[in-house]
Structure formats: structure tokens, C-alpha cells
Amino acid sequence: MAMFCAEEYGVPPIAGRILGWLMICDPPEQSAGQIAAAIGASKASLATNMRLLTEAKFVRRRSRPGERTHYYQVDDNAWETVVRRRLAGLAGFRDLAADGMALAGAGSDRAERLRVAHDVYDWMVRLFAETPRPPAAGKKQ
Structure with missing residues (x-):
């Protein structure tokens, strides 16, 4: 640990x-x-x-x-807090890649490399946003 x-x-x-x-x-x-x-x-x-x-x-x-x-x-919310911070970091990098694509110019090789990174980070952000939160501690499904 x-x-x-x-x-x-x-x-x-x-x-x-x-x-x-x-x-x-x-x-x-x-x-x-x-x-x-x-x-x-x-x-x-x-x-x-x-x-x-x-x-x-x-x-x-x-x-x-x-x-x-x-x-x-x-803290009861420690693990959700950790995941939410990580998710904010993923979203921040996705947004940075989007800004870079705009600066590099659409269709350029530089923009394409940024698009690949953007798409992976965007996928992860959307995946977390669409996934239901696990049940609260002590509650079984």
C-alpha cells in the first residue's frame, strides 16, 4: 500500500x-x-x-x-473522491488535446496525433459519466 x-x-x-x-x-x-x-x-x-x-x-x-x-x-467518500479527481484529470487532458487540434489545423498529421489522444480520453470520460455509481457501502444489490 x-x-x-x-x-x-x-x-x-x-x-x-x-x-x-x-x-x-x-x-x-x-x-x-x-x-x-x-x-x-x-x-x-x-x-x-x-x-x-x-x-x-x-x-x-x-x-x-x-x-x-x-x-x-x-473517509466514506475517499474512493469516489479519488476517482472523481482522476476523471477531472482525464477531462482536462481531453480538452487540452482538443485545443491543440484547433491550433495544429484540421487534417494535419499533428492534429491527427492529438485526435487519437483526445478520442481515448473522451471515451474514458463518457464511459464514467454513463456508468451507474456502485451501491452505497453495506447495501447489496
């Missing part, structure tokens, strides 16, 4: 270790101390990466009434 997150999302490996732990831990809400102990990380490194994960909406932070400790849990 650490290397996957580092390669796919460009985050430090420890962020991937945190996310991996939070996906499988019991109970699903963990304190920073519990997470640090489970993955063998320093609290300072953990704090930096928890901030990164919470700002990216992978993890949410909660407190409990009467306690000063914060607890962390994988």
Missing part, C-alpha cells in the same frame, strides 16, 4: 502505510498513538502525513466528547 500510494498519488510511503492501516484496523477509528504504534512511525511524521491525508479527503479526523484525543478514520 505504501508503494502504491507513493507511485499513484505522489504521497510519501508513510501516508500509504497510514491509509492501509486505517482500511483494515479494528476499531475503524484510531488515535494517532494507535496508528503510530501499528505502523512503526514517529508521531511527528505521523502528524505531517495525517494532515496530508485529511486535506486530501482520504481520512477524516474526529474528537469524542470529553476527550482531547483526535481519532482518524478512512
Whole structure:
């Protein structure tokens, strides 16, 4: 998980270790101390990466009434958020290719190379737009 997150999302490996732990831990809400102990990380490194994960909406932070400790849990919308960000990137590249085709001139070899890229990205954007969202967690079809 650490290397996957580092390669796919460009985050430090420890962020991937945190996310991996939070996906499988019991109970699903963990304190920073519990997470640090489970993955063998320093609290300072953990704090930096928890901030990164919470700002990216992978993890949410909660407190409990009467306690000063914060607890962390994988956000229910984390995976949809990841996919939507990727989809926005695909759409952005599709639009960039379309702009490039207009600049290169219709029918030119340069425009044709851009059209091939545009068409693949357009297909992926349309495919996601037309595909129904999976059922909510805990609900079976």
C-alpha cells in the first residue's frame, strides 16, 4: 500500500502505510498513538502525513466528547473522491488535446496525433459519466 500510494498519488510511503492501516484496523477509528504504534512511525511524521491525508479527503479526523484525543478514520467518500479527481484529470487532458487540434489545423498529421489522444480520453470520460455509481457501502444489490 505504501508503494502504491507513493507511485499513484505522489504521497510519501508513510501516508500509504497510514491509509492501509486505517482500511483494515479494528476499531475503524484510531488515535494517532494507535496508528503510530501499528505502523512503526514517529508521531511527528505521523502528524505531517495525517494532515496530508485529511486535506486530501482520504481520512477524516474526529474528537469524542470529553476527550482531547483526535481519532482518524478512512473517509466514506475517499474512493469516489479519488476517482472523481482522476476523471477531472482525464477531462482536462481531453480538452487540452482538443485545443491543440484547433491550433495544429484540421487534417494535419499533428492534429491527427492529438485526435487519437483526445478520442481515448473522451471515451474514458463518457464511459464514467454513463456508468451507474456502485451501491452505497453495506447495501447489496
